[in-house]
Amino acid sequence: MSADAKRIPRPRPGNTQPSSADRQRVSAPVEDYLKAIYDLAGRSGTASTNDVAARLGVSPASVTGMIRRLAEQDLLEYERYRGVRLSESGRVVALRTIRRHRIIESYLTEKLGYPWDRVHDEAERLEHAASDELVEHMATALGNPTADPHGAPIPTADGHVDERRHLSLAELDVGQRARMVRVSDKNPRLLRYLAEIDLTPGAEVRVLERAPFDGPLTLRVGATEPVVGLGLAAQVLVEAVADEE
Amino acid sequence: MSADAKRIPRPRPGNTQPSSADRQRVSAPVEDYLKAIYDLAGRSGTASTNDVAARLGVSPASVTGMIRRLAEQDLLEYERYRGVRLSESGRVVALRTIRRHRIIESYLTEKLGYPWDRVHDEAERLEHAASDELVEHMATALGNPTADPHGAPIPTADGHVDERRHLSLAELDVGQRARMVRVSDKNPRLLRYLAEIDLTPGAEVRVLERAPFDGPLTLRVGATEPVVGLGLAAQVLVEAVADEE
DNA sequence: CATTATTTTTAGGGCACGCTAAAACTTAGG
DNA sequence: CCTAAGTTTTAGCGTGCCCTAAAAATAATG
Numbered sequence: 290m291s292a293d294a295k296r297i298p299r300p301r302p303g304n305t306q307p308s309s310a311d312r313q314r315v316s317a318p319v320e321d322y323l324k325a326i327y328d329l330a331g332r333s334g335t336a337s338t339n340d341v342a343a344r345l346g347v348s349p350a351s352v353t354g355m356i357r358r359l360a361e362q363d364l365l366e367y368e369r370y371r372g373v374r375l376s377e378s379g380r381v382v383a384l385r386t387i388r389r390h391r392i393i394e395s396y397l398t399e400k401l402g403y404p405w406d407r408v409h410d411e412a413e414r415l416e417h418a419a420s421d422e423l424v425e426h427m428a429t430a431l432g433n434p435t436a437d438p439h440g441a442p443i444p445t446a447d448g449h450v451d452e453r454r455h456l457s458l459a460e461l462d463v464g465q466r467a468r469m470v471r472v473s474d475k476n477p478r479l480l481r482y483l484a485e486i487d488l489t490p491g492a493e494v495r496v497l498e499r500a501p502f503d504g505p506l507t508l509r510v511g512a513t514e515p516v517v518g519l520g521l522a523a524q525v526l527v528e529a530v531a532d533e534e
Numbered sequence: 535m536s537a538d539a540k541r542i543p544r545p546r547p548g549n550t551q552p553s554s555a556d557r558q559r560v561s562a563p564v565e566d567y568l569k570a571i572y573d574l575a576g577r578s579g580t581a582s583t584n585d586v587a588a589r590l591g592v593s594p595a596s597v598t599g600m601i602r603r604l605a606e607q608d609l610l611e612y613e614r615y616r617g618v619r620l621s622e623s624g625r626v627v628a629l630r631t632i633r634r635h636r637i638i639e640s641y642l643t644e645k646l647g648y649p650w651d652r653v654h655d656e657a658e659r660l661e662h663a664a665s666d667e668l669v670e671h672m673a674t675a676l677g678n679p680t681a682d683p684h685g686a687p688i689p690t691a692d693g694h695v696d697e698r699r700h701l702s703l704a705e706l707d708v709g710q711r712a713r714m715v716r717v718s719d720k721n722p723r724l725l726r727y728l729a730e731i732d733l734t735p736g737a738e739v740r741v742l743e744r745a746p747f748d749g750p751l752t753l754r755v756g757a758t759e760p761v762v763g764l765g766l767a768a769q770v771l772v773e774a775v776a777d778e779e
Numbered sequence: 780c781a782t783t784a785t786t787t788t789t790a791g792g793g794c795a796c797g798c799t800a801a802a803a804c805t806t807a808g809g
Numbered sequence: 810c811c812t813a814a815g816t817t818t819t820a821g822c823g824t825g826c827c828c829t830a831a832a833a834a835t836a837a838t839g
């Protein structure tokens with residue numbers, strides 16, 4: 290039943306993980322670390338061991354270990370006890386992973402009828418398996434969107450992102466008019482609620498009232514007037530809109 | 535920057551691999567082993583260590599090791615030196631993985647314009663990351679196809695497959711008419727050639743001539759008359775067609 | 780049926796990633 | 810500026826999956 294077992298070459302020294310079949314290939318955990326560091330670092334440029342650990346749900350000790358490996362591959366710069374900063378190539382990998390994630394989220398909602406509160410987990414897994422080629426096919430099918438369903442900007446294939454900071458709804462003054470631009474994709478309950486009150490990217494909002502002592506806000510969204518807590522409001526990013534009477 | 539590192543629970547004893555977020559979850563390598571065993575076992579029901587190793591491109595020793603683990607999880611039955619046979623639950627996992635693979639292949643060709651010779655590798659990675667939910671969305675979008683682009687039957691969600699055996703083109707008599715039903719998805723060059731001569735699933739073929747001494751066959755496919763070697767012909771499965779004059 | 784060939788398994792490692800407990804370093808606060 | 814608290818790292822391990830080399834079992838053959 291086969292004497293040809295040894296004909297097939299077996300070029301496989303290290304443990305080549307699922308990952309994406311592209312250029313600079315790294316394992317799924319590595320992509321996750323780089324993504325986490327990328328968006329924890331934000332403006333300051335560096336991320337702390339503890340924060341990365343919390344974000345990824347692993348122990349700080351594990352983060353130290355992984356970080357050392359990543360530094361050896363020049364994916365980041367690391368000085369003991371000093372936090373990490375992505376290198377140029379680390380940034381590239383992070384952004385490509387983020388691009389994959391966001392395009393996949395867009396595709397799932399747009400073309401496969403996934404509700405926006407459930408795309409995150411699926412994308413979280415697919416982003417490590419989908420090739421860049423597939424992702425570009427999806428992007429094309431979608432008409433090269435620039436933001437995902439939650440309003441997060443999609444990095445371009447060559448690694449540029451819109452890094453504008455936005456106001457949160459909590460920072461608006463009473464009477465101010467704004468356009469909803471973005472909300473985190475990680476909290477399904479929040480997303481479901483927002484969809485219910487029609488507060489989705491692109492929607493126009495106006496703050497009608499602010500209860501005293503950091504109380505809830507009364508909004509106007511379309512024809513409804515939902516009252517929302519500051520906690521929620523802080524998570525909803527908006528863009529002021531010219532208040533033409 | 536955060537004292538809340540420990541608030542997040544960390545329920546993660548073993549190494550939970552990417553895999554699909556569903557019931558009976560297993561790692562990607564495990565899915566690959568089960569798939570390989572499933573289709574090597576074929577009629578006889580059992581697969582040999584060597585064959586599995588060759589199929590997966592790993593050493594026989596690795597197969598022995600993995601097989602022991604799988605037997606412990608009751609995914610297969612194993613007796614030293616005697617080969618393996620899938621258990622009922624192993625078969626279920628294998629078929630679910632195969633269903634995922636084939637639906638993904640179908641989706642990629644149908645909806646994303648992937649050429650049929652390049653879907654295999656992509657599907658090979660995605661099948662481990664896509665949830666059953668996603669796969670069912672795809673299946674629905676496709677109108678619940680029963681065969682993938684290469685003609686392989688798609689198992690149903692509850693684990694049934696069309697296990698009919700087919701003739702190969704090499705077994706047809708001169709003059710016989712048949713319908714192309716299936717070809718392996720693993721050889722891109724073969725697939726490209728077949729597409730070129732229009733010999734794709736559903737196509738009608740007729741054997742016009744057989745050269746002596748196991749020589750090449752002259753076919754009629756549509757309006758063309760390609761001449762193909764027996765090696766190729768043996769890989770193309772067909773279904774005889776009533777020869778109504 | 781004994782010897783050789785083949786297949787399969789064991790023995791002994793390696794690497795990536797994860798964990799806990801304890802040590803080392805930094806930062807904050809009195 | 811010194812101590813306590815918080816953060817980060819080290820030490821030591823476990824698991825999954827893979828490898829090579831050598832031993833053991835099975836199969837093939839003169």
